[in-house]
Amino acid sequence: MKPSPSHSFVSCLLLLLFLGPLSAEELVLGHFMGTNHPMHREVFLPLADTLARSSHGQLTLRIVPDLNNPAGQYDRVLLGQVDIVFGLPGYTADRFPRTQLIELPAVADSPQEATLSLARNLDRILKADYPDTKVLSLWVNEAAVLLSRGRVVRTIDELAGLRVWVADVQTGRILSLAGAVPVILSAEKIRAAFESQEIDAALIGSSGVVPFNLASIATSCTVGFPRLLTSFYLVMNQRRWDGLGEPARGWLSDATGLVLGTLATEAYERSGQQGIEALKAAGVEVVNLLPSESVRMNERTDAVREEVLKGLAQRGGRRAGGLGRVSSPHGGGQRS
Secondary structure (H helix, E strand, C coil), X not given: CCCCHHHXXXXXXXXXXXXXXXXXXXXXXXXXXXXXXXXXXXXXXXXHHHHHHHCCCCEXXXXXXXXXXXXXXXXXXXXXXXCEEXXXXXXXXXXXXXXXXXXXXXXCCCHHHHHHHHHHCCCCCHHHHCCCEEEEEEEECCCEEEEECCCCCCCHHHHCCCEEEECCHHHHHHHHCCCCEEEECCHHHHHHHHHCCCCCEEEEXXXXXXXXXXXXXXXXXXXXXXXXXXXXXXXXXXXXXXXXXXXXXXXHHHHCHHHHXXXXXXXXXXXXHHHHHHHHHCCCEEXXXXXXXXXXXXXXXXXXHHHHXXXXXXXXXXXXXXXXXXXXXXXXXXXC
């Protein structure tokens, strides 16, 4: 005699009770930004929602913001203190020499092109920068502006002697060639550095204006510098990745990669516009660097470009032309 449909249904329920509920995986993502930062609000929270929806609750993401020591992010994930971290290659630049090529002026025509280039070159060139981790996504922000207090900068010559906050040594070297004095600190210390007069200016994406409350302390903003981008990574502990089941790896892969990188860059660009609007609303003077001045600064960065490429070659790297234009922008750069 065939079992009745109701009997089969009861049998399934009993089997589920015997087996217990399906186990869910929780991943922990740690970052050092506040909860008002666009990466937290517009990238990481939506990522958590996407994973929960696509997995029907079987893969969840817990986000831990406001971690101290941003330069320690990569070590955090290597040690397994968190499963996934968001970080800046520039904070520990020696670890990421290939990735930082994208931050050189004139390598990419736009932030979105730079993010696409990072994705395309991850397996071919950039993977060597990320040992013992699974790279989930790479992206860049909007081009940097110069926020200053007490001096309006309209020409490259007016950078001379200014103590300027930068995120990394490479950008600091570029500014030093223009006569500025670079001061390298993590981004959350910018306002305090302005208040203590440790810095006179900051070269930062305007997306940082609102999260770091800079509109009330800057007196001018110069836009139109050569396109100086900052790169970011989202990486996962390799053992944790390997330990995920195939469905979970699929859900995570579908939600990250170039899809997430593109969304993150768009979020930075939107927040950058909001930052400029906040500066104007606060009465901060916004001035344009003349195109001829931008060309002058580009000319001074040729030496940095060659230093970076030479250093990478000495470490056994390649000249990484696939990341975009790596020759002088005024000498007709090449793409591959």
